[in-house]
Amino acid sequence: MMIVMKEGATDEQVAHVVERIESAGAKAHPSRGEFVTVIGAIGDDREMIASLNLEGEEGVEKVVPILKPYKLVSSDFRGSDRHVEISGRRIGGGTFGLIAGPCAVESREQTLTTARAVRAAGAGFLRGGAFKPRTSPYAFQGMGLPALEILVEAREETGLPIVTEVMNLRHLDDVVEVADVVQIGARNVQNFDLLREVGRAGVPVLLKRGLSTTIEEWLLSAEYVAREGNGDVILCERGIRTFETATRSTLDISAVPVAKGLASLPVIVDPSHAAGRRELILPMARAAVVAGADGLIVEVHPAPETALCDGPQALHAEEFGDWVADVRRCVDLMGKVMAGEEAAVSA
Numbered sequence: 582m583m584i585v586m587k588e589g590a591t592d593e594q595v596a597h598v599v600e601r602i603e604s605a606g607a608k609a610h611p612s613r614g615e616f617v618t619v620i621g622a623i624g625d626d627r628e629m630i631a632s633l634n635l636e637g638e639e640g641v642e643k644v645v646p647i648l649k650p651y652k653l654v655s656s657d658f659r660g661s662d663r664h665v666e667i668s669g670r671r672i673g674g675g676t677f678g679l680i681a682g683p684c685a686v687e688s689r690e691q692t693l694t695t696a697r698a699v700r701a702a703g704a705g706f707l708r709g710g711a712f713k714p715r716t717s718p719y720a721f722q723g724m725g726l727p728a729l730e731i732l733v734e735a736r737e738e739t740g741l742p743i744v745t746e747v748m749n750l751r752h753l754d755d756v757v758e759v760a761d762v763v764q765i766g767a768r769n770v771q772n773f774d775l776l777r778e779v780g781r782a783g784v785p786v787l788l789k790r791g792l793s794t795t796i797e798e799w800l801l802s803a804e805y806v807a808r809e810g811n812g813d814v815i816l817c818e819r820g821i822r823t824f825e826t827a828t829r830s831t832l833d834i835s836a837v838p839v840a841k842g843l844a845s846l847p848v849i850v851d852p853s854h855a856a857g858r859r860e861l862i863l864p865m866a867r868a869a870v871v872a873g874a875d876g877l878i879v880e881v882h883p884a885p886e887t888a889l890c891d892g893p894q895a896l897h898a899e900e901f902g903d904w905v906a907d908v909r910r911c912v913d914l915m916g917k918v919m920a921g922e923e924a925a926v927s928a
Contacts, residue, residue, distance in 0.1 A: 583645045583658050584620040584635055594640030595620070601633055608808070610653055621647075621658050623808065651800040651844070653807035654814065659845035664875075665785050665813045668742040668761045670705050670920045672815055673847030677912045678876030678920040679905065680744050680787075680849070682708035685721065685890040686728035694883045696735040698898035702905040705920030706762070707732070707741040708878055712748045713890055714768050721889040726752075729759045736761075744787060744878070750778055757782045767791045767819055767854075770802050780809025787815045787878070789851065792822040796836055800844050816840055816848045817878060818869075820855030829857025829894070832865055837872040849876035853894045859885070862896060863907060870911040876920070877908070 584598055595611060595618050602609040607624030636644050649655045664674030672678030681704040686692050696707050711728035713721065724731075732743050742761035747753050748769065756763060762785045769775055770791040779786055786806050790799045803814045818837060820830025832855035840848045850869035852862045866877050882888045882895035896904055912919060 582622040583647055584622060585642045585645065586618040586620065586640050587642045588616050590618060590640035594638070598635060598638055598641065601635065601638070605633055610807075610810075612659055612812075617642075619658065621653055623652050649843070650797070651804040653812060654800055654803045654844045654846055656843060656845045659812070661841060661845055663845045663847065665815055665847055667706070667785050670742060671923060672849065672920060673875040675917050676875075676920050676923055677870070677915075677917040678706060678815075678847075678849060679704045679908070680706040680708050680876065680878040681881045681896075681901065682744075683710070683882050683890075684853075684880045684888070684895065685710040685713050685723050686731050687724070687889050689731050689734070691883060692728075692731045692735050693738065695881055695898050696739045696741060698883070698901055699881055700739040700741055702902040703909065703919060703921075704741070704901075704905065705922075706744050707735055707739065708744045708764075708880075709735070710890070711745055711756070712752060713746075714748055714766055715890075723890075726755060729755060733759055747775070747779065750775060753778055753782065757784050760784060762787050762815070765789060765802075767794075770794055770799065773802075773805055776802055776805035777809055780806035780811045783811055785813040785815065786811065787817055787849075789817040789819050790821070790833075790836065792820070792830065794821075796839055796843070800840070803844065803846060814846050815876075816844065816846050817851055818848065818855075818874075819851035828855065828861065830855045832856070832869075834868055834872050837869060837874050841873055847875040848873075849878060850874045851878045853878070853880040853891070853896075857891075857894050859894060859896060862894065863904060866908050867911050870908060870915060873915070875917075 599609040610621040664671040681699040713723035744762040746764040747756040764787040767789045823831040852865035880895040883898040885892040885895040
C-alpha cells in the first residue's frame with residue numbers, strides 16, 4: 582500500500598501515519614520528495630493494513646494499493662527514471678554510468694594500468710573482482726582480500742568509485758569497507774540471506790540478473806535489498822541462458838525497457854558476459870544504450886591474451902578510448918550525460 586501525503590503535510594502528520602502503520606505490525610518506508618511525501622506500507626497482513634483507514638488521517642491525500650509483489654522498487658511507489666548517487670556521481674535519471682575495468686584483479690600493475698586507461702577514456706567507475714565465482718573449482722578464483730587493497734590504491738590515484746563483487750557473508754564487511762558499489766553476481770541473485778545483509782549495509786548495490794531468472798524474480802531480489810532500508814539498487818541485465826550457443830549468453834535487450842517500466846530503479850547492461858566475444862561487445866552496447874539503458878559495465882584489460890579470467894571478452898585497454906567515443910555518440914543521441922561529467926554540463 583502507498584500513502585500519498587498532501588503537499589505541505591507536516592513532519593508530525595507524517596510521523597503519525599508512520600506510527601499507525603507500524604502499530605499494525607507493518608513496516609513504513611517514507612520517501613520525501615521536493616513537494617510531496619509518499620509512505621510505503623509493507624507487511625504480511627494486508628487486511629490489517631487495509632483496515633487502518635488512513636484516508637481519514639490529517640495530511641493524507643490518498644491511499645493507493647500496490648498490487649505488484651515487489652512493492653518498494655515498483656514504479657508505482659517511487660515513480661520511474663530515478664538515479665542512484667555514488668560518491669558524487671550518478672547512474673540513472675538522465676545520467677549514463679560507464680563502469681569499466683578488469684574482470685579480476687590480478688596484480689597491482691595490471692589494475693592500476695587499467696584504471697588509468699578507463700579514466701582517460703571517460704569511464705565514470707572502475708570495476709574489479711577480488712573474489713570470482715567460477716564454474717570450475719580449478720579456475721582462478723581471485724586474489725581475495727589483497728585485491729581490495731589494490732582497488733583502494735586505484736581509487737586514490739584515479740578518483741574513480743569502485744564496483745566489486747561480494748560472494749558470501751564472510752567477506753561482506755571487508756568488501757563494504759572498500760566498495761562504493763557492492764555487486765551481487767548472477768549466481769547470487771537469489772541468495773536471500775546475502776541480499777538482506779547487503780540491504781542493511783547501506784552501500785549502493787549492483788544486482789545482476791541470473792542466467793535463468795525471470796524479470797519478476799529479479800525485481801523481487803531487489804525488493805529483498807530495499808526492504809532492509811536500502812533503495813539504492815542498480816539492476817544489471819547480463820544475458821540469460823537459452824538454446825543458442827553462438828554467444829556465451831543471450832542478451833535480453835527487451836529486459837531494459839520492461840524493467841524500467843516496472844521498477845523505479847536504474848537499469849544497466851553487461852555486454853561482455855552476454856557476448857563472451859570481444860568483437861560483439863560494441864554492437865550489443867550500442868543496442869543497450871538505444872534501448873534506454875542507464876549504463877554499461879564492460880571488461881577492460883591491458884593484455885587480454887594473458888588474462889587469468891575471461892580474456893576473450895575483455896576490451897584492449899589501449900583501444901578503449903575509441904570504443905568509448907563510439908558508445909558516447911549513442912549516449913548523446915539518447916540525450917543523456919556521462920557520469921562524472923554532470924558538473925561540467927550543469928555549469
